[in-house]
Each structure stands twice: as structure tokens, then as C-alpha cells.
Amino acid sequence: MPSYPKDWIRDLVDRKLPWQLTKQMMSEFKDENRFDHYLAVLQERVPWDDAILLPLGEHLFIVQKEGGERVVKCDCGQEFGDYRENWKLEALVYIRDTREKLDEIYPGHRKCDPEWMELREFYCPGCATQLEVEAVTPGYPLIFDFLPDLEVFYRDWLGREL
Numbered sequence: 308m309p310s311y312p313k314d315w316i317r318d319l320v321d322r323k324l325p326w327q328l329t330k331q332m333m334s335e336f337k338d339e340n341r342f343d344h345y346l347a348v349l350q351e352r353v354p355w356d357d358a359i360l361l362p363l364g365e366h367l368f369i370v371q372k373e374g375g376e377r378v379v380k381c382d383c384g385q386e387f388g389d390y391r392e393n394w395k396l397e398a399l400v401y402i403r404d405t406r407e408k409l410d411e412i413y414p415g416h417r418k419c420d421p422e423w424m425e426l427r428e429f430y431c432p433g434c435a436t437q438l439e440v441e442a443v444t445p446g447y448p449l450i451f452d453f454l455p456d457l458e459v460f461y462r463d464w465l466g467r468e469l
């Protein structure tokens with residue numbers, strides 16, 4: 308099984324890995340230590356020390372705090388509470404539910420009907436980064452994107468206990 312240098316993974320995350328190397332990585336079996344290199348690359352970029360257990364998006368992570376608590380955290384340091392709860396409940400929300408607000412995103416012929424769809428934009432209260440966008444019918448419940456089984460993932464996929 309191949310093992311790629313951490314620098315390759317860093318370049319991959321930064322979208323700077325040359326296409327030939329990217330294609331080679333895509334064509335081979337996934338390297339055994341990829342996840343650890345990936346976490347290490349992510350960890351060296353954040354200004355805090357809580358251990359990243361799993362990324363949830365480009366800016367959000369599930370982290371392990373010193374007391375053992377596992378929370379969702381933005382790369383700016385903003386925390387959104389227990390990872391088993393929907394972090395969107397702690398985010399700032401901008402809802403595009405009128406023709407005018409939707410036209411800013413879908414101008415011209417690509418218009419969508421506010422009777423049928425609204426856009427919910429979620430922002431970090433700490434750094435104002437847009438974290439997620441939902442396109443749903445009006446009144447639809449907040450979508451809980453992802454609830455990983457961390458223990459099983461670490462035990463069965465990584466071969467170690469959390």
C-alpha cells in the first residue's frame with residue numbers, strides 16, 4: 308500500500324498538488340496513513356490546541372476538548388456545542404425567502420419561486436464565514452447534515468480507540 312509524504316497531503320488540501328500526482332493518488336488504493344496526515348495538516352492550521360477528531364466541512368471540525376467533551380468548532384475558535392446537536396442552531400442565519408433576496412443569487416432566467424424554495428445561509432458568529440447553505444421548501448425543518456459514529460469510525464476504520 309502506498310504512503311504519501313505529508314507535504315503531498317498539504318498540497319492536496321490547498322489544491323496545489325500537480326494533476327499527475329493527484330491522478331496517481333486517485334488511481335491507487337488509499338494510503339494507510341492518509342487520515343492521520345490529513346488531520347495533522349488541518350491541526351497545524353488552526354490557532355487552538357483541541358484535538359481535531361473529524362472535519363465537518365472546510366471550516367468546521369469535531370474536536371476533543373481537554374475535559375473529554377466533543378464539540379463542533381470553527382477554525383476561528385468559535386464553538387457550536389456538543390457534536391451530537393445540530394451546530395446550525397448556534398449559527399447566524401440569513402434566510403432568502405423573498406423574490407428580491409433570491410434574485411441576488413439567481414438572477415435572470417434562473418429565478419426560483421419563494422413559494423417553493425428558500426435559501427438558508429449559515430454563518431459563524433465568530434468570524435462571519437459562510438459555513439453552509441440549505442435550499443429547502445419554506446417551513447422545512449433544519450437539516451442535520453452529519454452525525455458520525457466517532458467510536459465506530461475510529462475503532463473499525465482506523466483500528467484504534469478514541
Ligand SMILES: [Zn+2]
Pocket residue numbers: 381382383384385431432433434435436
Ligand atoms: Zn468562525
